[in-house]
Amino acid sequence: MLKRLIGNFRWGVLPVPGRLIAVIFFVSLFVLPLISGSSSYTLFILAFANIYVIFAVSWDVLSGYTGQVNFGHALFFGVGGYGSALLYKYTGWQPAVTIPLGALIATGIGLITCLPALRLRGPYLSLLTMSFPLILVGVFMSFTRFAGGSYGIRELPPIADSRLAQYYVILIVMTVSVLIMWKLTDAGSRYIRTGLIFHAIREDEITARATGINTIRYKMLAFATGGFFGGIAGALFAHILTVASPPIFSLTMSFQVIIWTIFGGMVSIYGPVAGVYSLFLLMDFLRGIPVIAQHRFLVLSVLVIVMLLFMPEGVAVWIRNKIERECPRCKLTNVAWRKECRACGAHLH
Amino acid sequence: MFTLILVQTLVNGRVYDLQAAGLSLVFGVGRIVNLAHTAFFVLAGYAMWSFTRALGWGAIPSIAVTVVLISLAGVFAYRFLIDRVRQHAQAVLLITVALAMAIQEILLATFGEYYRTSERLIGGQTVILGTTVSNEYLLVIGVVAAVIIMLWLLLGRTKLGTAIRATADDAEIASTMGISVPRTLMVTMGIATGLAALAACLVGSLWITYPMAWMEPLTTVLTIVVLGGLGSIKGSVIGAYMIALAELLAIQFMPSGPFLAKPFMLLVLVIVLVVRPGGLFGIILEEERL
Numbered sequence: 001m002l003k004r005l006i007g008n009f010r011w012g013v014l015p016v017p018g019r020l021i022a023v024i025f026f027v028s029l030f031v032l033p034l035i036s037g038s039s040s041y042t043l044f045i046l047a048f049a050n051i052y053v054i055f056a057v058s059w060d061v062l063s064g065y066t067g068q069v070n071f072g073h074a075l076f077f078g079v080g081g082y083g084s085a086l087l088y089k090y091t092g093w094q095p096a097v098t099i100p101l102g103a104l105i106a107t108g109i110g111l112i113t114c115l116p117a118l119r120l121r122g123p124y125l126s127l128l129t130m131s132f133p134l135i136l137v138g139v140f141m142s143f144t145r146f147a148g149g150s151y152g153i154r155e156l157p158p159i160a161d162s163r164l165a166q167y168y169v170i171l172i173v174m175t176v177s178v179l180i181m182w183k184l185t186d187a188g189s190r191y192i193r194t195g196l197i198f199h200a201i202r203e204d205e206i207t208a209r210a211t212g213i214n215t216i217r218y219k220m221l222a223f224a225t226g227g228f229f230g231g232i233a234g235a236l237f238a239h240i241l242t243v244a245s246p247p248i249f250s251l252t253m254s255f256q257v258i259i260w261t262i263f264g265g266m267v268s269i270y271g272p273v274a275g276v277y278s279l280f281l282l283m284d285f286l287r288g289i290p291v292i293a294q295h296r297f298l299v300l301s302v303l304v305i306v307m308l309l310f311m312p313e314g315v316a317v318w319i320r321n322k323i324e325r326e327c328p329r330c331k332l333t334n335v336a337w338r339k340e341c342r343a344c345g346a347h348l349h
Numbered sequence: 350m351f352t353l354i355l356v357q358t359l360v361n362g363r364v365y366d367l368q369a370a371g372l373s374l375v376f377g378v379g380r381i382v383n384l385a386h387t388a389f390f391v392l393a394g395y396a397m398w399s400f401t402r403a404l405g406w407g408a409i410p411s412i413a414v415t416v417v418l419i420s421l422a423g424v425f426a427y428r429f430l431i432d433r434v435r436q437h438a439q440a441v442l443l444i445t446v447a448l449a450m451a452i453q454e455i456l457l458a459t460f461g462e463y464y465r466t467s468e469r470l471i472g473g474q475t476v477i478l479g480t481t482v483s484n485e486y487l488l489v490i491g492v493v494a495a496v497i498i499m500l501w502l503l504l505g506r507t508k509l510g511t512a513i514r515a516t517a518d519d520a521e522i523a524s525t526m527g528i529s530v531p532r533t534l535m536v537t538m539g540i541a542t543g544l545a546a547l548a549a550c551l552v553g554s555l556w557i558t559y560p561m562a563w564m565e566p567l568t569t570v571l572t573i574v575v576l577g578g579l580g581s582i583k584g585s586v587i588g589a590y591m592i593a594l595a596e597l598l599a600i601q602f603m604p605s606g607p608f609l610a611k612p613f614m615l616l617v618l619v620i621v622l623v624v625r626p627g628g629l630f631g632i633i634l635e636e637e638r639l
Binding site: 069120123124128130131132134135136137141142251252255258259262297298300301302304305308309312313 | 458611622
């Protein structure tokens with residue numbers, strides 16, 4: 001077992017810079033509080049970043065892989081948060097119970113929204129999905145006694161007592177969620193076909209259907225996945241802020257996730273992770289600098305525009321294409337500066 | 350009461366349909382969803398405010414200069430930003446959002462967060478069916494009707510209009526027939542932002558402008574465009590009235606109306622899309638059919 005793991009690392013991870021970076025990244029996230037004794041503010045911000053990672057990756061699964069571009073992903077985020085908060089308000093259960101239940105409610109909402117969405121595509125689908133969180137927020141705002149109106153539901157219990165424990169809980173949830181979504185969308189997998197089918201639906205839905213794939217079922221699966229993980233992220237978000245209020249349904253929230261994911265690179269799991277970590281942490285860093293702090297959104301938008309002009313496929317994808325190269329014969333990934341493929345010896349050029 | 354609702358519906362509908370027509374045109378011709386469209390509307394509102402209040406110009410020159418400036422801004426935005434990433438649909442989406450955010454932040458830095466209204470275009474009131482209606486409302490209704498008819502004539506009767514419609518129909522065939530597709534797109538973008546600018550000039554004194562004012566109308570305008578069917582001017586005009594009426598009825602007659610106006614409006618959209626997946630008058634190309 002251990003030998004196989006080491007073998008995998010030696011031959012599967014070390015020679016591929018992208019995978020090596022991913023492994024180093026996750027390991028450093030786990031050991032960061034241990035070695036440097038980071039301040040509780042850093043841990044708090046990183047916890048937020050990890051929540052947004054779950055959110056962005058779930059958007060990428062639904063909109064990037066399956067191609068159902070969702071402009072209202074904040075719906076799942078908000079339903080997860082509000083679901084968990086309402087359950088706490090009316091039953092008094094602990095976060096460990098209400099967060100998964102909130103995520104399940106968001107899954108249900110995902111399945112309900114996909115009923116009208118299954119008939120639509122392209123911009124029509126995007127605009128339809130954009131409308132759902134705005135409808136729901138109006139409903140929550142007008143039923144003041146049920147959901148607290150514009151103040152939302154306050155004084156939710158925190159996920160864990162200390163910042164450190166909270167950081168680790170969220171980090172573990174994030175790692176597991178990203179792993180699950182990565183495996184689910186892995187097109188080269190030998191055990192599971194969903195990744196390949198998601199790609200097929202995005203590229204050409206009619207052909208996918210003609211080859212005998214029940215595209216409806218897989219689109220529903222994509223919506224349910226997006227809803228579930230978006231809901232988890234939203235529930236964690238509500239509990240870390242200890243409040244679930246209408247802004248979590250806002251258009252800003254929906255657009256933010258799109259900005260992060262496209263900035264990092266769509267249709268890749270590492271893209272949204274890189275996008276959230278670069279943009280979210282950059283924004284937090286800029287907030288500390290006196291003059292730029294007021295204009296940090298201007299900096300952000302100019303940065304995004306410039307990035308898109310030079311690398312329209314996203315930063316992470318651009319970097320990966322610079323440091324990795326696929327062998328034309330055996331399709332194995334190599335370091336870009338190798339002259340010959342590490343497995344079959346074919347010339348790389 | 351009834352007349353007031355009617356006039357309000359007409360005014361709001363008119364303003365919405367000017368914006369929606371532009372957005373719909375750009376989508377129909379270039380398959381570009383320009384999320385910065387209402388940001389140009391806000392930009393024009395500020396230009397109008399500067400010209401009428403800060404510089405003290407008259408109504409006609411301010412409107413003319415604003416419309417020309419904003420059209421140029423739209424053309425430049427297309428030429429230097431959108432055109433370069435047009436192969437990547439998601440990059441177009443993001444670059445327009447980023448552009449809207451940049452406009453918002455620049456406005457915020459120059460003008461501050463205050464609410465602004467520009468100078469009134471004309472004063473006075475008229476009594477219609479026992480209700481007093483401000484002349485400004487009537488002016489908006491009249492001007493927009495004239496502009497929509499002119500737009501319709503431009504698309505249907507001129508060479509440029511033929512080029513625009515041909516590009517919308519099939520860009521490849523159009524380019525083999527000697528139409529420069531990038532140039533047509535650029536001109537379309539200029540017309541669209543010009544229409545948004547004109548809408549902003551007309552309601553400059555009726556609606557409040559502030560740097561973040563692009564997000565709220567964006568959802569409304571997108572709703573209208575999708576409801577009417579992307580790429581159809583007729584659809585946007587009819588959709589605009591439906592949405593304006595739904596919004597006003599919700600505000601007037603429903604409990605906690607202001608909160609429910611938007612949900613009610615969007616509910617209309619959901620119902621229309623469930624019944625007709627291409628909007629009311631949408632053009633669905635063969636390869637986009639499901």
